[in-house]
Amino acid sequence: xxxxxxxxxxxxxxxxxxxxxxxxxxxxxxxxxxxxxxxxxxxxxxxxxxxxxxxxxxxxxxxxxxxxxxxxxxxxxxxxxxxxxxxxxxxxxxxxxxxxxxxxxxxxxxxxxxxxxxxxxxxxxxxxxxxxxxxxxxxxxxxxxxxxxxxxxxxxxxxxxxxxxxx
Numbered sequence: 001x002x003x004x005x006x007x008x009x010x011x012x013x014x015x016x017x018x019x020x021x022x023x024x025x026x027x028x029x030x031x032x033x034x035x036x037x038x039x040x041x042x043x044x045x046x047x048x049x050x051x052x053x054x055x056x057x058x059x060x061x062x063x064x065x066x067x068x069x070x071x072x073x074x075x076x077x078x079x080x081x082x083x084x085x086x087x088x089x090x091x092x093x094x095x096x097x098x099x100x101x102x103x104x105x106x107x108x109x110x111x112x113x114x115x116x117x118x119x120x121x122x123x124x125x126x127x128x129x130x131x132x133x134x135x136x137x138x139x140x141x142x143x144x145x146x147x148x149x150x151x152x153x154x155x156x157x158x159x160x161x162x163x164x165x166x167x
Contacts, residue, residue: 058139074161080132
């Protein structure tokens with residue numbers, strides 16, 4: 001009886017179980033995602049409720065008006081990074097440089113630069129499992145929707161503080 005169990009465990013490790021999975025890549029279906037969300041996490045019917053209980057959302061208006069709030073949020077993100085993620089310093093610096101370039105872009109192109117920056121941030125979070133940066137991705141969406149120069153600058157300031165505290 002132990003033999004079939006060992007074979008089943010071996011198949012599961014290889015991702016080729018007989019539970020109707022689409023080959024060695026898990027439950028991918030046409031379109032590549034099946035019941036899974038944008039970044040591969042299971043969402044089910046609850047939308048984003050299936051995600052881990054992560055960091056609280058960062059309030060953009062408070063970020064703009066209160067420098068101490070900005071500082072506290074930067075400390076919180078860095079603390080979560082140290083608890084949850086590893087090896088993020090160079091990735092964080094690359095993203096920060098992209099944020100600085102986006103803020104310096106001409107006003108007519110700035111929103112587009114931040115939209116692309118959000119895509120890049122989402123890719124980096126998914127690729128390197130940087131779940132601690134989820135709150136930054138949500139904040140970046142708020143900043144981009146508001147399309148206000150001061151919001152872009154505060155986002156840059158927050159990112160700068162995160163990079164500084166992470167060193």
